[in-house]
Amino acid sequence: MSENNKSEKAVKKENNKKYWQFFWRSWTIQASWNYERQMNLGFLYGISPTLNRIYKDPKDIDKKKSAYKRHLAFYNCTPQTSSFVLGLSASMEEQLSQNPDDFDPESISAVKSSLMGPLSGIEDSFFQGTVKVLAFGLGINFAQKGNILGPILALLICLVPAWLVTWYGAKWGYTAGNQFLTKLNSEGAMDRVMFIAGVVGLMVIGSMVASMISLTTPLHMGTTFKLQSTLNTIMPKLIPISLTMFMYWLIQKKVNTGWILTVCIIGGILASVLGILKA
Amino acid sequence: MLYKAIILGIIGIIVVWDSRLFGRLNVEQPLIASTLVGIALGDVTKGLMVGATLELISLGLVNVGAAAPPDMALGSIIAAAFAILSGASAQTALTIAIPIAVLGQLLAIVLRMAMSSFNVMANRYIDEGKFKSATNLHIIWGSALYAISYFVPIFISIYFGTGLVKQIVSVIPKWLTSGLTVASAVLPAYGFALLLSTMLSKKMAPYFFIGFLITAYANISVTGIALFAILIAILLDQIIYKDKSSSSSGGDGDSLDSL
Secondary structure (H helix, E strand, O other), X not given: OHHHHHHHHHHHHHHHHHHHHHHHHHHOOOOOOEOOOEOHHHHHHHHHHHHHHHOOOHHHHHHHHHXXXXXXXXXXXXHHHXXXXXXXXXXXXXXXXXXXXXXXXXXXXXXXXXXXXXXXXXXXXHHHHHHHHHHHHHHHXXXXXXXXXXXXXXXXXHHHHHHHHHHHHHHHHHHHHHHHHHHHHHHOOHHHXXXXXXXXXXHHHHHHHHHHOOOEOOOEEOOOEEHHHHHHHHOOOHHHHHHHHHHHHHHHOOOOHHHHXXXXXXXXXXXXXXOOOEO | OHHHHHHHHHHHHHHHHHHHHOOOOOOOOHHHHHHHXXXXXOOHHHHHHHHHHHHHHHOOOOOOOOOOOOOHHHHHHXXXXXXXXXXXXXXXXXXXXXXXXXXXXXXXXXXXXXXXXXXXXXXXXXHOOOHHHHHHHHHHHHHHHHHHHHHHHHHHHHHOOHHHHHHHHHHOOHHHHHHHXXXXXXXXXXXXXXXXXXXXXXXXHHHHHHHHHHHHHHOOXXXXXXXXXXXXXXXXXXXXXXXHHHHHOOHHHHHHHHO
């Protein structure tokens, strides 16, 4: 009995360490934000301790490599809520390593993608909207009277909810994820979850293509014919989707990444100089 | 002046790291940045006043998606420093700070583009089994480059004065600035395509296009789409998996067949 208690304590301690890892690494998730895949390297950094722990054995190095590469994919989500995604993905990676045969690794990517959208919505409306305006509205009032409490209060009001959301996000993501996945696996319902995550993930990515690539064409003839207005009557956002599908085609053709990046940058500058594209 | 330029540059690093390393706790907001500048230059009250004015200007600017924001964080450090050092009003100081914010924004675009090459490097490191090097790209090199992107423009404009920065900005041709902006908008398309290449199959492709079309035509936000998607997925799940379970459990399937 006492031994049982001890191991329970040890598990709790170990889990707490994991939550802190998700917490801090979720706050640092934007340290290498890049245009191409945005916070992907930050996510990889966040989940790397988990992967290192799972694939400790040198003979698992190939599995470790493919796991690392899996998390190099595009990722963009608020730092405060990313801890939830990190926790959940970590528990999915653990499940995968325990049942490599009946766990589809792609479901991890699908779950990540399906969570990005709704969780980022929290950033825009809650943290960048409500909390920030409240905190700084109050802060300005104090500061205008020359009171140093202004900025201090503003920072505290921002810190508390951010701290709570990140901490409980990490905890719930990992524990709930673990319980949920174990239950699903025993019921043989993983297929269904993967299907749902796939549908949500793909629809979210589709929506992101339409809302996050802000390219239009300034081409026109005289003042009467504007190509973009004509395109808009056929299909708005035709340029973002065509560009994405073109890139997708290049990837299917196994064109080298370095080449594609060069084409993106040089092509973008050329298209802007020639007046074909406008951001 | 060297000492002041370095201290203000360090404040710049703290401010840029706020959203890079501390989950955006809003240290980057003009009120906080300006107060820090006030403390560093020994005039806290003026820092608070300028900060309050700049904050009022900045509130309402919400930074969404991949577009480069008007760099208010960098601008407000410079503006606060000039307001305190020269006694100018906050608004005048902000006008002086605009060319520096422009330079900073350009640097930010180039930097975020250059960091796309980290993905190629990380991939290679992973292939070679250098896992630590792959994650160091993020936490060490990423943080360092972002720090430099704030330190340099602040240092130059405090140490050499805004005249030099204005000259630098006027030398940069317009076509390059707008060209880089277009290129930075093209790069996410590649990121999305990469993500799709791991998830898209013939069977699943319609869902991607449904999500795209709804937002394209009806302008519904990503969060909205996600909520619709969850409901659609649950409905489809009921239809698809109900069929399967009823046909495998025999009795039910027969009774339906006879109907």
